[in-house]
Amino acid sequence: MTAETPRTSNVFVVDRGEPKLRGGQGLLAGLGVVIRHFGKAFTKKIESPAESSGLFTVQYPEERLAMPEAYRNFPILLYDDQTGHELCTSCFQCERICPPQVIHMTQASDPTTGKPVPAVAEFIIEYDACMSCGLCAEVCPFDAIKMDHEFELSNADHSTMTVNKAGLDRPISYYESIAPTMWAEVRDGAMKKLQGNMKRRSGDIGIAPPMKGKVQTSAPAPAAAKPAAPAAPAKPVAAVGANMSDEKKARLEAIRAAKAAQAAQSGGATPEVAAPEASAKPVAAVGANMSDEKKARLEAIRAAKAAAKAAQEGGTAPEAPAPEAAAPAPEAPAKPMAAIGSNMSGEKKARLEAIRAAKAAAKAAQEGGAAPEAPAPEAAAPETAAPEAAAPAPEAPAKPVAAIGSNMSEEKRARLEAIRAAKAAAKREASNDES
Amino acid sequence: MVEIVRYLLGGWLADWLIYLIAYIIVTTILLIVAPLTMMMQVWFERRAVARMQDRLGPNRVGPAGLLQSIADGVKMFTKEDIVPRAADRWVHLLAPVIAVAPVMFMLAVIPWGRGVVPATINVSVLFVVAVSSVSAVGLMMAGWGSNNKFALLGAMRAVAQMVSYEIPAVMALVGVVLLTGTMSMAVYPELQSGIPIMGDTLSKYGVPDLGLGWFIFTPVGFVGFILFYIAVLAEGERTPFDIPEADSEIVAGYMTEYSGMKFAVFYLGQFVLNYALSMIAAIAFLGGWQGPGVGLLVATGEPFLVFLGSALSVLYLMIKAWFLFFVMIWLRGAFPRLRVDQLMGFAWKFLLPMALVNIFSIAIWVSILNWGSAQGLWFLDDLELWMRQLIAFVVTALINGLAYYGLLQLNARPKGLTGADLAEEQAFGTIGLPQR
Numbered sequence: 027m028t029a030e031t032p033r034t035s036n037v038f039v040v041d042r043g044e045p046k047l048r049g050g051q052g053l054l055a056g057l058g059v060v061i062r063h064f065g066k067a068f069t070k071k072i073e074s075p076a077e078s079s080g081l082f083t084v085q086y087p088e089e090r091l092a093m094p095e096a097y098r099n100f101p102i103l104l105y106d107d108q109t110g111h112e113l114c115t116s117c118f119q120c121e122r123i124c125p126p127q128v129i130h131m132t133q134a135s136d137p138t139t140g141k142p143v144p145a146v147a148e149f150i151i152e153y154d155a156c157m158s159c160g161l162c163a164e165v166c167p168f169d170a171i172k173m174d175h176e177f178e179l180s181n182a183d184h185s186t187m188t189v190n191k192a193g194l195d196r197p198i199s200y201y202e203s204i205a206p207t208m209w210a211e212v213r214d215g216a217m218k219k220l221q222g223n224m225k226r227r228s229g230d231i232g233i234a235p236p237m238k239g240k241v242q243t244s245a246p247a248p249a250a251a252k253p254a255a256p257a258a259p260a261k262p263v264a265a266v267g268a269n270m271s272d273e274k275k276a277r278l279e280a281i282r283a284a285k286a287a288q289a290a291q292s293g294g295a296t297p298e299v300a301a302p303e304a305s306a307k308p309v310a311a312v313g314a315n316m317s318d319e320k321k322a323r324l325e326a327i328r329a330a331k332a333a334a335k336a337a338q339e340g341g342t343a344p345e346a347p348a349p350e351a352a353a354p355a356p357e358a359p360a361k362p363m364a365a366i367g368s369n370m371s372g373e374k375k376a377r378l379e380a381i382r383a384a385k386a387a388a389k390a391a392q393e394g395g396a397a398p399e400a401p402a403p404e405a406a407a408p409e410t411a412a413p414e415a416a417a418p419a420p421e422a423p424a425k426p427v428a429a430i431g432s433n434m435s436e437e438k439r440a441r442l443e444a445i446r447a448a449k450a451a452a453k454r455e456a457s458n459d460e461s
Numbered sequence: 462m463v464e465i466v467r468y469l470l471g472g473w474l475a476d477w478l479i480y481l482i483a484y485i486i487v488t489t490i491l492l493i494v495a496p497l498t499m500m501m502q503v504w505f506e507r508r509a510v511a512r513m514q515d516r517l518g519p520n521r522v523g524p525a526g527l528l529q530s531i532a533d534g535v536k537m538f539t540k541e542d543i544v545p546r547a548a549d550r551w552v553h554l555l556a557p558v559i560a561v562a563p564v565m566f567m568l569a570v571i572p573w574g575r576g577v578v579p580a581t582i583n584v585s586v587l588f589v590v591a592v593s594s595v596s597a598v599g600l601m602m603a604g605w606g607s608n609n610k611f612a613l614l615g616a617m618r619a620v621a622q623m624v625s626y627e628i629p630a631v632m633a634l635v636g637v638v639l640l641t642g643t644m645s646m647a648v649y650p651e652l653q654s655g656i657p658i659m660g661d662t663l664s665k666y667g668v669p670d671l672g673l674g675w676f677i678f679t680p681v682g683f684v685g686f687i688l689f690y691i692a693v694l695a696e697g698e699r700t701p702f703d704i705p706e707a708d709s710e711i712v713a714g715y716m717t718e719y720s721g722m723k724f725a726v727f728y729l730g731q732f733v734l735n736y737a738l739s740m741i742a743a744i745a746f747l748g749g750w751q752g753p754g755v756g757l758l759v760a761t762g763e764p765f766l767v768f769l770g771s772a773l774s775v776l777y778l779m780i781k782a783w784f785l786f787f788v789m790i791w792l793r794g795a796f797p798r799l800r801v802d803q804l805m806g807f808a809w810k811f812l813l814p815m816a817l818v819n820i821f822s823i824a825i826w827v828s829i830l831n832w833g834s835a836q837g838l839w840f841l842d843d844l845e846l847w848m849r850q851l852i853a854f855v856v857t858a859l860i861n862g863l864a865y866y867g868l869l870q871l872n873a874r875p876k877g878l879t880g881a882d883l884a885e886e887q888a889f890g891t892i893g894l895p896q897r
Contacts, residue, residue: 049869053796060513060795067512082515 095205098160098173100153101129103194104201106217110237111224112195113170113216115144120162120171128152129162134231144223145232149194153179154187168223169216175204195234276372277436280379281443283327290331379440386444390451462487462579487579491568499732500530505783506790513794540721545608548718552606557723560599561730563592567737572647574750574775575759585646586638589741590631593696596734597623600705600715603727607718615714618801619705622695625808626702630692632816633685636823637745640676646741650749650774654756658854662847670756675748680858681823684865686746688816690785693742695808697735700793704801706731736786743781750774810872818864822857829853 045051063079070080084091101120105112116133134147163173174196181187202209223232230238466483474482504519504527511518519526544553570585572578582588597620604616638644641652655661655674664670676682695702705714716727743749755777758770799807830849833842841849 047866047869047873049865056795057791060791063515064509064513064791064794067515072515079515081512081517083517085517085520 093175093204095208097175098158098163099177100156100158100174100179101151101160101162101171101194102174102196102201103149103191104170104172104198105195105234105237106220107197107199108241109224110233110241111220111227112145112191112232112234113168113198113220113223114146114149115168115170115223116146116149117144117167119165119167123161123165125159125161126155126157128155134227136228136231138228143227143231145227146191149191150188151194152188154184168219169212172201172205192235195236197234197236273372273375277375280372280376281439283323283376284379284383286327287330290334386447390448393451393455484580488569491579492565495565495568495733496729498736499729500534502732502736502786503530503533505786506793509787509790510794513791534725537721537725542721542723543718545718547608549606549608552602553718554723556599556603556606557719557726557730558599559602560596561726561733563595563599564730564734564737566592567741568733570646571737571740572650572744572749572778574778575650575755575771577771577775578647581645581647583643583645586634586644589646590627590634593734594624594627596730603719604715607715609718612715612717615705615717619698619715622698622702622705622801622804622808625805626692626695626812629688629808629812629816630696632813632820633689633692634741634745636681636685636816636820637676639820639823639827640681646744649744650751653748653751659847659850662845662850670760672748672751672753672756675746675751677746679826679854680861681819681826682746684815684819684822684861686742688812688819689742689746690788691812692808693735693738694789694792695804697738697789698731699735699789701796701798702804703798704804735789736782739785739789740778740782742785743778747781747785748777749781750778752777811868814868815864818868819861822860822864825860826853826857829856 066079067081070077072080072082103112103114114131116131118131121127121129121131128151130150132147133142134145135142158173160173162171179187198209233241463480463483466486467479470482471479507529508518508526519529522529522532544550567589569580570578570582570588600616600619600623604613604619607613637649641649653660653675654670654672655664656668656671657673657675657678659668660674660679661670677686694700698705706716716724719727752774755770755774758766758773761767828836828838829841829852830846832838841852844852
C-alpha cells in the first residue's frame with residue numbers, strides 16, 4: 027500500500043544519467059578519482075587556487091606563499107633611494123586616524139631658526155598593538171607610510187615591538203618590489219610633493235638614517251659663512267636669516283651701512299663710505315669668519331669714522347664723499363625713478379643706491395639752501411640723535427611711524443625710506459626756518 | 462629452522478631441546494617482524510592517504526617521516542595508563558591481550574615464501590578461521606570491562622560486524638579448499654603456477670611456467686577474491702566498515718577507556734590483522750609467493766638458484782600483500798563509511814548468498830575438470846584438460862554473472878514508495894541499492 031502525499035509545489039526530477047542497476051560502477055568511478063589525485067600529488071604542485079588536484083601543501087618555512095600586493099601587515103616609512111629624503115612630513119594624519127593610537131611622532135625643526143620644517147624628527151610605532159588596519163597608509167597625503175608584507179616578526183624580546191624611525195625606514199625600491207602596481211599609481215604625486223618638501227628642508231634634516239652621510243645635503247645655511255657674532259650688530263637687529271639669498275643680504279647690509287653713515291653723520295657730520303657694518307657706537311669685533319669684502323668694508327667704515335671725528339675736531343666742512351652717502355633710500359623722492367631691477371647684482375645695487383642717495387642729497391642741499399648739512403636726507407639730526415641713533419630697520423622719527431614691514435619688497439622699502447628722508451628734510455627746513 | 466639448529470648444535474643436545482630452541486627462534490623472529498611491519502604500515506598509510514588528499518603526510522621526523530611511527534610509539538609508551546575505578550580490572554587488562562594474540566597465531570601458518578613456513582599444519586585454513594574468531598571475545602571483554610555504556614555499545618557492534626563477516630570470508634575460503642582439495646595453505650601457491658586463466662593445464666605442451674596461474678583469473682576465483690577481500694575489510698575494521706572505531710561516531714568504540722600502551726596494543730593488533738589477512742588473500746587467490754621466475758629458478762635444482770628462488774618468492778608475497786594493503790588505504794581515502802544496519806544487511810543479504818553461489822560454481826568447476834563418464838558425464842571423457850578448463854571457465858562465469866545480477870535485483874530498493882513508506886523501507890530495508 028502506498029500513501030500519496032498531495033503535492034502542492036512543482037516537482038523537478040533530475041536525471042543524472044545513472045544506470046538503472048548499479049553494481050559497483052559508482053564505487054569504481056570514485057576509486058578512479060582518488061587514484062588520479064594520488065598520482066597528481068606526486069607530479070604536480072598547485073600553483074593557483076583554481077586547480078583542484080595536485081599537491082596543496084606549502085612546506086613552511088622552506089616555501090612561502092607570495093602575498094598579494096594589497097596585503098597589509100605592519101606600517102613602514104618610505105625614503106627616496108637617490109636623495110635619501112624621507113617622504114614623511116610629520117603632518118600627523120596617520121597618528122590622528124590610528125584606531126589603537128600606536129603611532130607617535132615629533133616634527134623636525136630647523137636648528138638655526140627654530141621653525142618647523144616638513145620632516146619628521148622621531149617616529150615611533152608600537153607594533154604589538156598595531157591592528158594592521160592600514161588606515162594610516164590610506165590617509166597619508168604624501169604616500170610616506172605604507173603597509174609592509176613582513177609578518178615573521180615574533181621575538182622573545184618584547185622591546186623590539188616598539189619600532190622607531192630607523193627601524194621603520196625602507197627605501198622606495200623595497201616598496202616598489204612588493205607592491206609595484208600600487209606604487210606606480212601614486213609615485214608621480216608622491217615624488218612631486220617630496221621635491222616640494224625637500225626645498226624646505228635644510229642640512230640633513232629629513233634624510234633617512236641609512237643614507238645619512240652618503241648623500242649631499244642641501245647648501246648649508248649661509249650663516250656658516252657669516253658667523254653669529256658679526257651677523258648681529260649691537261643694535262637690536264633681526265639676525266640675518268640663514269635662508270636669505272645673497273642679494274637680499276647685500277641689500278640689507280647696504281641699508282644698514284647707510285643708516286650707520288647717517289648716524290655717524292649726525293654724530294660726526296661726515297658721510298661715510300658705503301659701509302654696511304657697525305656704527306660709531308660700540309663696534310662688534312671683527313669676526314674671524316668674516317669674508318674679505320666685509321672686512322674691507324668694515325675697515326673703510328672705521329676709517330671714515332675716524333676721519334669724520336678728526337674733521338669734527340678740525341671743524342671742517344662736510345667732506346666730499348657726499349655721493350657715497352649710502353643712503354638707505356635709493357630713490358630721490360621728487361623724480362620718479364626706475365625701480366631697482368631685481369636681477370641686479372648686490373654690489374651694483376649698493377652702488378646705485380649710493381648714487382641716488384648722493385643725488386638726492388645734492389638736490390636737498392640745493393633746496394635746503396646753504397644748510398651746512400649737505401647730506402640732507404640723512405640729517406634728521408634731532409630725530410635720529412635722540413632715539414636709538416640710526417636704528418636701522420625700523421626708522422622711527424619723532425612721529426610714530428609704522429615700522430618697516432619685514433615682508434615689504436625692496437622697492438617699497440626704498441621708496442618708503444626716500445619718503446621719510448624727504449619728510450625729514452622738509453622738517454629740518456622748517457625747523458631751520460623757525461630757528 | 463630445525464635443521465639449522467640441529468646442524469649447529471645437534472651433537473650434544475636432546476632432540477626435543479633442538480626443536481624447542483628452533484621454534485623459540487622462529488617465534489622471536491615473527492614477533493619482531495610483526496611490530497616492525499606495523500610501523501611500516503602506519504607510515505605507509507599516513508603518507509598514502511595524505512597524497513590522496515592532495516597533501517603530504519608526516520615528513521619532518523626522519524627522512525620522509527620514516528621515524529614518525531617510532532615517535533608515536535614513544536608517545537604511547539610514556540602515556541599514563543588509566544583504568545576506570547569501576548572497571549573490572551582483570552577483564553580490562555586481558556582484553557587487549559586476547560584481542561591481539563590470535564593475530565600472532567595466524568602469522569605462524571602463513572607460507573612467507575617457498576619453503577618458509579614457520580609451522581606446517583595440514584589444516585591451516587581451519588586453524589586461521591578458528592583463531593580469528595577468538596579476537597571477537599577480546600573485543601567483547603574490552604567493551605564490558607570498561608564499565609562504559611558507549612564502549613559496550615561499540616563492542617557489541619564490533620562483535621556483530623566481525624561475526625557477520627566471518628561467514629562470507631570462510632565461505633570464500635571454503636571455495637578455495639574445494640578447488641585445491643586441501644586445507645593446507647602452504648600448498649596453495651604451488652597449485653597456482655602456469656599461465657593466466659589456463660593455469661597449469663598447458664604445461665605439458667611446453668608452455669613455460671610463468672607462475673601466473675592464479676585463481677583470481679578464473680571466474681570462481683575472481684568472485685571469491687572479491688567476496689573474501691570485502692569480508693577481510695570488515696574483519697579488520699577498515700573503512701568503509703570502521704564503524705566500531707569511527708572517531709566521529711562513538712568516541713572510540715570499545716577502545717574508549719584505553720590509553721597508553723593498551724591502546725597501542727589494540728592498534729597494533731588491528732594493523733597486523735589487516736596485513737595477515739591481506740597475505741592470506743594473496744596466498745589463496747593471488748598465488749601467494751608464486752610469480753614469474755620462481756618456478757624456473759627452483760626447477761634448476763642448484764642450491765644457490767633454489768635459494769634465490771625462495772628469496773624471490775618471499776619478495777613476491779610481500780609485494781602482493783603490500784599491494785592489497787594499499788588497496789585498503791585507497792578504499793579508505795575514497796569511501797564514506799557504512800551505517801551499521803547497512804553493514805549487516807550487506808553481509809547477510811548480499812555477500813553470503815553470493816558466497817554460497819560461488820561454492821556451487823566451484824563445485825561445478827571441479828566436477829568439469831575431474832569427472833568423466835564414471836560420474837555420468839560421458840561427454841567430458843575425451844576432452845583435454847585445457848578444454849575442460851575452458852568449458853568450466855565459461856559455465857562458471859555464466860553462473861556467477863547471473864547470480865550477481867540476480868542478487869542486485871533482489872536487493873534493489875523497491876520502486877514506487879514515497880514519503881513515510883520510503884523512509885521506513887530505507888531504515889530497515891535494503892542496503893542502499895538504487896531503485897529497480
